[in-house]
Amino acid sequence: MIFLKQQKKIAKSIISTLLLSSIFTSCESELDNELTTLSGIDTQQKILTRKEINQFIFETTESNQTSFDWNMASQDILWSAIIHSNNEVMIGYKKEEWNNIDVRNYIFENSQDKNGNVEILNIKKDLIHTLQEGIENKTNKEEIIIEENDRLLSFTIKIFNIETLRSIATSSTIRYIEPMYDLYQEANNHNSISKDNGNLGCGSDNPRYDLRRNYDYVDLSPGGKMGWNFKYHKIKETWDWGGISSKGNGKGIGIAILDTGLSHRQGQLTDGFSQGNEYMFNEGLVQNRTIKFSDKYGSNGSNPIDECGHGTALSGVIASPRAKYGIHGVAYGCNLYNYRANSDVFINGTKDITAVANSFIAAANTSNVRIISMSMGSVTRSSRIADAIVYAYRKGKLIFAAAGTTKFGSFISGQYPNLPNIVFPANMTEYNGDVVYGVTGIRTNYTACNDCVKGKNVDFAVVMEQLNGTQALATGKGGLYATTIGGSSVATATMAGIAALVWGKNTALPRADVVLALKQKSDYPFRTNPIFGYGKVNALEAYKYFDLFGGF
Template structure:
């Protein structure tokens, strides 16, 4: 995916001024960059030791090496001199105000002093962060040594760490197409074993019984609650997530489709977003398709990335902007994202704090092992962040994690989503047609938990986010003995909704 550079208008003004010599650092570029293999080894070591990776763990030479061997886009989080406790205040600041503009101008001057010019990649929003193309080591060193800078990260390195060029979702690499291409109709589904047919003619997934979904439906179906899904979009050929969103027992609700990834459309090029949307809010209709857990909820689906691994600069910005979009929509109560990465991102953390401070209840996938997410990794980013609720999946024996699901002490809840005997995953909505698909991993667990939360919030519309979380915790299998692997355990939706 190619991203055009937007030349910063204010640079025309800066170029007419004399750049302060204090911004110029006479440091030559290293004689050679650190090879990707060594960078990757360092990342691996930090993940094993700390269970997360942040670019602040790496030295200047390594960060610069990662930057110039990727797309050269540096994510720069800034703040005014002496500003304190930004995470708690980030939803209240105005980056257009004089004090924040002054800090931003100093950052740009610092870059220009060492680069000679500067251009912003991706449009700026409400967060104090700039994405710039950087090529010189001196620039990076100056930025990382400045008290104005909160972080300076090569956000696109993940897409290049295995000598892969970012193109599109059809890339042959398993990494660049991770989680895609599997959302197809399942013609071997068995009635009574894989689903139950319910009025007026829709299929309830086999795993709903473990969470007492049918009993909860007698009291709530998610009406008047808006759930935001951050994912790969929705297929424009799936009517149940389009013109037939209201049918059967699902009525009077809305579905919205937005795009925040540069160059994208609302259509799903992957299939993952369509399946997650189906799990959350597919209608309880008449056409024989799968029922979403919150089948009367409103849905806002955002195409923020082109696969489930947040790798590229475009995807990181897409996810960042999606959280801001959801945070600024007062009707959005719940944000669900079944995507992640091994690299912590400062600007996504900023967006999480922004949304959290606006009282959004956010669910994220703990991780599903792929060639990119090796088995040694615990809960991935951003599910490992304190602002979000981390979800993973377990088998129907209620004791084992799903074959590829990540677990750890950051997990908050689990969803039953894999049959021990057959490996069957829960039902969802295929890219087109009325024959359900199936979907597994921590992805389906996250979408399911988000939908259960919608059932609860629908029943108690005046409740706060924390009160909804308390009901979820109290209704779970480990409510009084939190597990180091499975958190609060299996949610009983009926008990959470209450009488």
């Protein structure tokens, strides 16, 4: 662990305002994610308020220009966050001699081992036993275990006293201890703001009857509507070049979307599920497509559900058919795999983290999936999700994640009106930043959209907002009428669709060739834009990129 100048500046600010005696530390690197030592914790220390914890989190993210890692927290902040997390912490474990790379190698190489490695399982049992030692009642001992994920070498458990935490914090078999801290709970009290009632990103479900032809949309044969913004990325030209029912539309490419689910009332995407067919999804110009749904967040199994509307809207942006009705998806020939991984767009707490990580693993293990699109994020980094994403990357998946919304800050007790930095996991930098590509939205004049985050870890930008605020077309939760959706969410879904258009030209291509084409046929092929990365992609030129070399 090393001391960072940025952390020292933050420490001085927090000390002067909150009277803390903290030393702020940061990890030497993302791939050496060791836990901050807790040996000096005072059992009589002050429990900080949520407002104080949130202030530290946001000042740290602003200083470092990245998401918050609990390894950045001082001793008193970490324990205070555990207290405010209903005592829930997610713990990652490992063999004593392993570093983070060894752990991820094990996860990748042993993902199908249902029985697990005996030595690894014993390490977990020993840790849980240590955590249970201070509890007398047998029932309570059993209840402190919230959930376990042997595949990703982690579990969630309750810790009730600081001595218990100290007993494992210095263990060489611990990778991380992350409080399940709820940023939604109001500062200075314990009254929780219900996440499901927060509607973060939700509400994109009502049909729009006021949309204007040749302004909000363009009519196309055989019917239906194309987004006004497609022209900025040459999407229709790519369809035409490849043949509207053959290549150039994502045919043969599987796209997994991790979001809030899929509405059973959206005819373009789900009608026919109960009868075991997908006739409306396949009613367009491209036939014999696959659409599958999996609920990793709740208990609906393969029965479509989306109480939010966000996942349904973005699924339509990606994959709605080119038919006589509704909107046309960017990759209207692709196969769609929809994973319900949350109830809104903010990843927060045990249930969210578990669902998102499990969705990444499921998509990674689905051979037909080539691209993963996720328009959700978090101010704080989750090591379990990061491990699952690295696993998916190593399985050959091309992953896009939303850069985030500036509104995230105001959602958290209204303390911070704007969030200036790209959120997790779009800001992951493993594998030279290629593990995840962060996407943001821009206006027609190449400025960030109203709520879109920009910054150093953004990789691509997608036009999705007109100067007067008009947003991109999407599918609503019900019926065949179009609606609109904005932010980096729709930009990410659009980018995933563009990648499918390029990959669909030759489904045998490796991921690296597709990424190269996207980068080279962007506005900034050498990634020289400091806030938009490679910038806007020309889908047609990316599709044709290797033609000069004998066929792409």
